[in-house]
Amino acid sequence: MEIRAATDEDWAQIWPFLREIVAAGETYTWPRDVTEEQARGMWMPTPPARTVVAVDRDTVVGTAKLGPNHLGPASHIANASFMVHPDHGGRGVGRALGTHVLELARADGYRAMQFNAVVATNTAAVALWRSLGFEVIATLPEGFEHATRGFVGLHIMYRKL
Amino acid sequence: MEIRAATDEDWAQIWPFLREIVAAGETYTWPRDVTEEQARGMWMPTPPARTVVAVDRDTVVGTAKLGPNHLGPASHIANASFMVHPDHGGRGVGRALGTHVLELARADGYRAMQFNAVVATNTAAVALWRSLGFEVIATLPEGFEHATRGFVGLHIMYRKL
Secondary structure, eight states: EEEOOOOGHHHHHHHHHHHHHHTTTTOOOOOOOOOHHHHHHHOOOTSSSSSEEETTEEEEEEEEEEEEEEGGGGGEEEEEEEEEEEEGGTTSSSHHHHHHHHHHHHTTTTSSEEEEETTTHHHHHHHHHHHHTTTEEEEEEEEETTTEEEEEEEEEEEEOO | EEEEEEOGGGGHHHHHHHHHHHHHSSOOOSOTTHHHHHHHHHHOOTSSSEEEEETTTTEEEEEEEEEESSSSGGGTTEEEEEEEEETTTTSSHHHHHHHHHHHHHHHOOEEEEEEEETTTOOOHHHHHHHHTEEEEEEEEEEEEETTTTEEEEOOOEEEEE
């Protein structure tokens, strides 16, 4: 598996599983009926933000984006988002992407990384981020309306770099 | 003083003090050299977000914007931002805007309100939001590079509606 910068050509492989993940309404704070144009704009941002893909034998098995969480005087804290192709879960793709993006963020000069919206019921993600040094610094009670579980907590997670 | 929906015509009065506040680099996580076009796009968003102005005898003395803090399954938590014209501070404009925006948010069906970035040294703002029922749910250490004080904390504040 290789992790590299995403190209315009990768989008055709990203969009189907990104759409599936967002439509499920279990982990992402995006409109469940997001259009391809909206999704592309949000997932393939302009510099200094950047997008990477994890590729296994020409198949995009996961993707992540990295950028400043705020602008101006708070632009030294990064934000990142991750999606693993559901057909390729449980094989360390998320961990590999997380480790890679933490290294990218340090190289880009960020001083910390913050996740604004980790769904509390997404226990695999919460456990992964904890194992990579993040902690839950706050939980918004009933912050996320889960497709099947109703209102659940939404974690804000953070770590220094 | 009247608080009402902002119109396109109000922008000419908003922009000079908004630019001044952002350029000072003490309270806002926007680029200090924000252009008028960027600023207008960020401060005058499209529905369901909305912008209001506080007007005193035809002078815009303050402004606020209200919208969802996230999208999709987390769009029931509001975010809001406030700016008071520096020439009209200390006269209750911020409190009046805050009270008004909390009412608007309830009317719009939001279940809670979250501020993502309240600069810890902006003690007047922190005290105002506390008095209006918000609490600091997390502080990002050194989350904001203040123009004169260096790296200071950045609060996340929250209240149910």
